[in-house]
Amino acid sequence: MSYLTRAPIILDELLATVSSPECGGTCVFLGTVRDGPDEHGVTAIEYSAYEEMVEGELGRIVTEVGERWSGARVAVRHRLGLIPVGEASIAIVAAAPHRAHAFEACRYVIEEVKRRVPVWKKELRADGSETWVDPSGRPTVRPSDLPTHV
Amino acid sequence: MSYLTRAPIILDELLATVSSPECGGTCVFLGTVRDGPDEHGVTAIEYSAYEEMVEGELGRIVTEVGERWSGARVAVRHRLGLIPVGEASIAIVAAAPHRAHAFEACRYVIEEVKRRVPVWKKELRADGSETWVDPSGRPTVRPSDLPTHV
Amino acid sequence: MERPALSGTIRVRFFARYAELVGRAEAAVAVSLPATVGDVVRRVREQLPGARAIPERPLAAVNLHHAKLDASVGDGDEVALLPPIAGG
């Protein structure tokens, strides 16, 4: 199944894919399109991606979760296209026998997504202006931090 | 609104209560009834509570979240009664402008629930046996760790 | 001159396994004042059948707040004896 979708993300579908009688704790992260004080009238965000690489990179991240937290089960969905304020652009679901692992695995996935997964967003404003988001000021990826192409 | 319910928890209702255009990150914790290797054939758990104190204690925890993480919004629902394996006994939803705060606030609530909120569970097994769960071996609450009655 | 000893009535509530041990969900217990939560626990363990199986130092609450055993209680207070918490 693809990690990408252009339709609204249905959280219950993701929850169903990770649920298991052995997992007592499930942690979910939802990233939603924001119109906060830093966003100045954003009405929607247009998400685009290097889609083939997103699939590969998210697959690697999911594999890493399985290696680091034995018994953890994780599902991820990233939405692309035009997403209105308030709707989710990403949902991550991590279930584990114990809650600490569920939190850690879920947090790991979103941090790695922000660091490694090639998705871009353009903010659209009510006044018709558009801005590519460059998360400068926040820690951004550097090639030297990433696994080297062999 | 009460923090307690005897009906299945509907996550979308909780998400709706915390959603806000200023909150870009939402973290959810779901605790579900487990039948793992340590549980030996549990079919359901009967949850009971000191209900008036649960309401007060959860209200205090929600207030503490607002004091510690400015701008965070949190919703909690604990289910009581007979809950079958796989269904949620608790749902916590924490939304915040930035994701680190959403994770921290959500984790804070579940840890405080485990420490302070007077709820008990009796495991029911396929063979008809019943056991009150005593989370010994895990850190349990001691009166000296808790706020003193004035 | 000695003042006459005051006494008070405490509403004691039992939950989960403790309610099963004493076979009831609540009791009214008379104590001499001043009194502490610990005094109430001692009276409960002496007076109520089955209550010996409750620990000498259980988790307790007074009027819906967690309380230590040396917390004072007065007439009309509600003292709850709480088995190990297992919520979530």
Add this chain to the structure above:
Amino acid sequence: MERPALSGTIRVRFFARYAELVGRAEAAVAVSLPATVGDVVRRVREQLPGARAIPERPLAAVNLHHAKLDASVGDGDEVALLPPIAGG
């Protein structure tokens, strides 16, 4: 005796703001081999209109994996130039 210089064709892909700057989503670029990602970036910036606005050291991927600028590339490889990542 010198061996004849080998050359290879690299498929270069552009995304988001970089695709807007060069006005296209991909290009075929010829390089002398051996070559690195950095060599490909230099050829792109020299040859394609608008590509000067791409940084000299952009984030890059080779065949769907993140790669440093000194990673080697060969004939038929896909090199992607990635603006600052902003997913999630």
